[in-house]
Amino acid sequence: MPSKTSLVGISLLATLQSASALAVTSLARNLTIPAELATASYQLVQTYNSGNFFSGFNFYTGSDPTHGFVSYQSQSSAQNLGLINTNNGQVYLGVDSTTVNPSGGRASVRISSNQAYTHGLFIADIAHMPGSICGVWPAFWLFGPNWPNSGEIDVIEGVNLAGTDTITLHTAAGCTINTAGSQGGTTLQNANCNSNNANNGCSVTTTTSNAYGNAFNSNGGGVYAMQWESSGVYVWFFPRNAIPADIQAGAPVTGNWGLPIVAFNGGSGCNIDSYFANENIVFDTTFCGDCP
Numbered sequence: 001m002p003s004k005t006s007l008v009g010i011s012l013l014a015t016l017q018s019a020s021a022l023a024v025t026s027l028a029r030n031l032t033i034p035a036e037l038a039t040a041s042y043q044l045v046q047t048y049n050s051g052n053f054f055s056g057f058n059f060y061t062g063s064d065p066t067h068g069f070v071s072y073q074s075q076s077s078a079q080n081l082g083l084i085n086t087n088n089g090q091v092y093l094g095v096d097s098t099t100v101n102p103s104g105g106r107a108s109v110r111i112s113s114n115q116a117y118t119h120g121l122f123i124a125d126i127a128h129m130p131g132s133i134c135g136v137w138p139a140f141w142l143f144g145p146n147w148p149n150s151g152e153i154d155v156i157e158g159v160n161l162a163g164t165d166t167i168t169l170h171t172a173a174g175c176t177i178n179t180a181g182s183q184g185g186t187t188l189q190n191a192n193c194n195s196n197n198a199n200n201g202c203s204v205t206t207t208t209s210n211a212y213g214n215a216f217n218s219n220g221g222g223v224y225a226m227q228w229e230s231s232g233v234y235v236w237f238f239p240r241n242a243i244p245a246d247i248q249a250g251a252p253v254t255g256n257w258g259l260p261i262v263a264f265n266g267g268s269g270c271n272i273d274s275y276f277a278n279e280n281i282v283f284d285t286t287f288c289g290d291c292p
Contacts, residue, residue, distance in 0.1 A: 003266070005258070006066055010029050011249065012152050027148075030204050030282055033088050042105050042120070042121050042252070044250070045120075046115065048091075048113075049089075049091065050086035050089050050090060051086075053086065053091045054075060054084065054086075054091075056113060056114055056115070057072065057111040057112060057113055057114065057281075057283075058111065058112055058114060059072070059074050059075045059078065059109060059110070059111055060072050060110040060111065060284075061073065061074050062119070064105075064110075064286050064289060066137075066286060066289040066290045066291070067289050067290050068137060068286030068287050068288055068289030068290075069106060069135075069286075069287045069289070070105045070106055070107075070108050070285075070286040070287050070289075071102070071105035071106065071108070072108060072109060072110045072284075072285070073107055073108070073109055077107075078107075078109050081096065081107055082094070083095065083096070083107060083108070083109055084109060088101060089284045090127060092113070092284055093109055093285075094109075095107065095109075095130075095285050096108070097107040105287075106287055108284070108286065108287075109283075109284065109285070109287045110282065110284035110285075110286075111281075111282065111283050111284070112280045112281065112282050113280045113281040114280075114292060115280070116144065116278040116279055116280050117228075117278075117279055117280075117281075118143070118276070118278055118279070119228050119229055119230070120227075120228060121225065121226070121227050121228075121252060122142075122155075122222045122223070122225070122226045122227075122228070123223060123225045123226075123247060123252065124140060124155070124223065124225075125154070125221075125222075125223050125243075126140075126156075126216075126221045126222065126223070126224065127220065127221040128216075128217050128221055129156070129212070129213070129216055129217065129221070130213075130285055131213055131214045131217055132158075132160075132162055132163050132212075132213035132214045134160050135160065135161045135227075135246075135287045135288055136159070136160070136285065136287060137157075137158075137160075137284075137285065137286045137287060137288070137289060137291055138156070138158065138284070138285040139154060139156060139157040139282070139283070139284055140154075140155050140156040140157075140224070140281075140282070140283055141153060141154040141155060141156075141157065141281075141282050142155075142279040142280060142281050142282065143170075143279055143280065143282065144221075144276070144277055144278045144279040144280070145278060146155070146197070147170075147198075148170045148171055148172050148194070148198035149275075149288045150275075150276065150277050150278055150279060151169065151170065151171050151172075151275045151276035151277070151279065152168075152169065152170035152171075152198075152201070152279075153168075153169060153226065153228065153233055153276070153279065154166070154167060154168040154169075154170075154201075154203075155167060155224055155226050156224060158212050158213060158266065159291045160224060162212065162213060163212060163213050163214065163215060164205055164206050164207060164208075164211065164212050164213075165205075165206045165211050165212035165237075165243075166189075166204070166206075166209075167186070167203060167204050167206065167235050167261070167262050168201045168202065168203035168204075169193045169198075169201050169202050169203070169233060169264055169276075170193060170194075170198045170201035171193040171194055171198060171201070171270070171275040171276070172198065172275060173194040174190055174196060174270075174274075174275075175193040175194060175195065175202075175269070175270035175271075175274075175275045176191050176193070176202075176269040177191055177193055177202045177232075177264045177265065177269060177270050178191060178265050178267075178269060179204060179262055179263055179264060180263070180265060181259065181263045181265065182204075182259060182260060182261065182262045182263040186204035186205065186206050186207070186208075186261055186262045187204060187205050187207070188202075188203075188204050189202075189203045189204060189205060190202050190203060191269075192194055193270065193275070195228050199290075204261075204262045206261050206262075207212045208237055208261055210222065210239045211237045211239075218239035219240055219241075220238045220239075220241075221240055222236050222237060222238050222239040222242075222243065223237070223238045223243050224236070225237075225238070225252070225254070225257070227254055227260075228272075228276065229232070229272070230266065230272050230273050231265070231266055231267075231272065232263060232264050232265040232266045232267075232272060233264040233272070233276070234254075234260040234262070234263050234264070235260050235261055235262050236254075236257050236260045236261060237261055238257075244256060
């Protein structure tokens with residue numbers, strides 16, 4: 001049966017000009033990073049942790065758009081089934097891992113942030129994710145209204161026995177991405193982000209150790225950081241024993257981190273701001289379904 005997922009916390013940082021009344025800590029700091037990456041100043045606008053997580057997300061209870069064998073639960077039902085909790089200062093999102101041959105789909109949760117975002121630095125500290133198990137399809141992603149016209153950014157995604165993470169962008173027609181400047185550890189699968197009418201998108205598969213599934217869990221998890229600016233979308237991964245001190249101090253400086261595991265560069269092939277906007281954060285675990 002699929003294993004359970006435990007999330008430690010998520011910090012969302014936006015450019016100063018995007019900061020709102022939600023700001024709780026000022027991180028106004030000029031970031032110096034490689035020329036091919038975005039340079040911006042950030043301040044904290046939202047932290048989701050065990051104290052506020054479930055008030056910041058809504059529970060989706062409709063049928064799975066990807067046709068998985070899953071039954072998404074309301075917050076109250078998920079609570080009663082033991083699929084969510086905030087024990088020990090952690091946010092826990094789980095699935096029904098005990099029922100044999102469940103009728104109508106395996107009980108799980110899919111949650112979306114109440115707030116939508118355009119641009120920012122999104123940092124997720126995750127202690128555990130579903131393991132590399134047949135049938136499981138977990139994801140941490142963002143998407144906007146009128147899909148795919150406002151875009152989709154998949155930060156963590158994998159299926160079945162996968163031991164590696166797939167990072168993908170999905171857009172309307174006209175966005176062709178390049179990954180020049182990304183470090184070793186990823187292989188570009190497709191440059192057309194509207195491939196197969198956006199269902200496949202443009203993606204990379206990481207070969208970074210401990211970044212997904214069983215290896216991620218056995219190493220105590222780690223931190224994913226996704227930077228989204230007009231110049232592109234960039235993703236870093238840090239295993240538990242190598243999380244940058246500036247992240248741990250709450251003052252992240254992307255220029256200190258080296259090259260990301262992927263740099264989805266915009267430019268002439270894709271005007272990022274024309275294809276990505278007003279996106280909500282989503283966590284879900286489905287089973288089987290229409291994964292490309």
